[in-house]
Amino acid sequence: MGRFEGRTAVVTGAGGGIGRACALLLAEQGARVALMDISAESVELTAEALRRAGGNAAGYLVDVTDTAAVDAALARAEEDLGPVTLAAGAHGIVRNHPFLELPAEDWDATMAVNLKGMFVLLQRTALRAVAHGGGTMVAVSSVAGRGPRATCADYAASKAGVISLVRSAALSLAGHGIRVNAVCPGVVDTEMTRAIHRQKAEIEGITAEESFARQAAKIPLGRIETPQEIAGVVSFLLSDDSSYVTGQALNVCGGLEMD
Structure with a gap:
């Protein structure tokens, strides 16, 4: 498909995971x-993968x-x-701390990367898209932004902020021919x-495999999703x-969240 033929997209967090799949x-x-990406080695690995597949990329x-x-x-x-004229914001960090043990510096770091970083990407890309006559942007949020998270309150708050940011940006930029949306992945x-x-x-005194399995068991479709499934929706948007x-x-x- 030549869906984006002749257009240039920026992808953050492109060194791995969802960002690499989107790229x-x-x-x-x-x-x-x-x-x-914040990692020079990881972003170059993605660039090499794109070039091997015949794509045109720079890291x-x-x-x-x-x-x-x-x-x-x-x-x-x-x-x-x-x-x-296109942007996909897929950068982000997350740590787990019970609320009473969450260090203020971790809160600040999470907000800086996940929320401020998304604002910077959307605003600076939008300024260029305005000059080019319009564009489209997608921010990767999370279902964690839809509700409380006992062991990562900073992450949940930052992702809720991304949803709010996307709505404000979409309202502000619509008159410039720029659309802004978010995707909210689950696990x-x-x-x-x-x-x-x-x-x-570690917090709950179980193995990582047990923790992963418990989370998977809560998903109505019965399985963990792939980064490629997120990338497909980002491409659509x-x-x-x-x-x-x-x-x-x-x-x-x-189906993990249905609100």
């Missing part, structure tokens, strides 16, 4: 892809909490790949998810197939 699919569908080492760094990377991406088979369950298992959809947060979680 691979967008490239497969014709996009030139600017890959951003950039970027801290999404640094506005100047994001601006510089976007400027380089436009020089290397062309006008940026995705990534290294970050497995790390979460190793931490939860970035494409003209969703041309009348903006300001929405779509659960992609196997």
Whole structure:
């Protein structure tokens, strides 16, 4: 499919997990892809994978909490790949702490990366998309943003903030021909998810495998989702197939949440 032929997309968190899956699919569908990640090694591995598959990609080492760094990377991406009009924000961090043991510095770090970083990405990309006549952006939130989380209150709050941010951005940018939406994954088979369950298992006195299995048992569809399943929905929301959809947060979680 040439769904994004001739267009340039930026993907954050592109070094692995959902970000890498999004980058691979967008490239497969014709996009030139600017890959951003805090890990130079990981982002280059993704870039190499895209090039081996015949895609056009460039990787950039970027801290999404640094506005100047994001601006510089976007400027380089436009020089290397062309006008940026598509964006998928798939960066994020998560740790597990019972509420009474959650360090304030961890709260600050989570908010900086997950919420401020998403704001920076959406705002700085939107400024370029306005100049190019419009665009589309998708933020990866989480079903954790839909309700409470006893052992990761900072993560849940940050992802709820992303949903609110997406709605405000969509309302503000609609007149510029820019659509903004979010996806809310549930339990995705990534290294970050497995790390979460190793931490939860330690807190609860069980094995990581037991923690993972308990979570999977709560999913109506009966299985963990893949990063590729999230990427498919991100691609849909970035494409003209969703041309009348903006300001929405779509659960992609196997029925784990239905609000």
